[in-house]
Amino acid sequence: MRLNDKVAIVTGGGSGFGEGICKRFAQEGCKVVVNDINVEGGERVARELASTGASAKFVKGDVSKDADWAALVKATLDAYGVLNIVINNAGTTHRNQPMLDVTEEQFDRVYAVNVKSLYWSAKHCVPVFRKQGGGVFVTIASTAGVRPRPGLTWYNGSKGAAILASRTMAVELAPDKIRVNVVNPVAGETPLLAQFMGGADTPEMRAKFIASVPLGRLSTPRDVANAVLYLASDEADFITGACIEVDGGRCV
Secondary structure, eight states, X not given: OTTTTOEEEEETTTSXXXXXXXXXXXXXXXXXXXXXXXXXXXXXXXXXXXXXXXOEEEEEOOTTXXXXXXXXXXXXXXXXXXOOEEEEOOOOOOOSSOGGGSOHHHHHHHHIIIIIHHHHHXXXXXXXXXXXXXXXXXXXXXXXXXXXXXXXXXXXXXXXXXXXXXXHHHHHHXXXXXXEEEEEEOSBSSTTHHHHTTSOXXXXXXXXXXTTOTTSSOBOHHHHHHHHHHHHSGGGTTOOSOEEEESTTTTO
């Protein structure tokens, strides 16, 4: 198994891409700490993993908060004694709309969850990785940070920041044997999809989004999970600072 006896934190693990990553990791022998602000979703995923014989636990937390990251890392180390992989997947967006219609509160929340969470993640996880002699971060950003769509200006900016911060981390942390990579999904089957479409997930809006993807469909949690699995595994031990677009050709 590609992640046998590894321990991973997956933020936003209670639905969407995060859920897909949790399940794919468990299939490869990983012990998974499912983090989410949504208790119902996070507990459901942890139960489903445990029912397959995998080792999993749920830890509630808001990734934009220092204290919640401290508690998440402590709970992981208390349970497993080690932390090998951190998947910074949790994210949020504002509704697709003119940029001046986004409120300051919405703007601040998008940047707190999508960008500041990386700061807190690094603050609490880098010391653990350094003590252990290495570790892996994977940031789930977005094609929005590479080839942005109108109507999502501030979300696009947050994902661009996440990509650049992660790539800079890769260079700075390389001497510590800490790898940092990025996966950029195109829009897919997640709770944020309706917001990306302006609040209404209709067949017409789906057709419009799908028309921009050369391979002719939206992304799935398993698509994203397979890319993350590779970057988190020892097979990618010479890859850091990379961005993989999981987008069916959208960014070409």
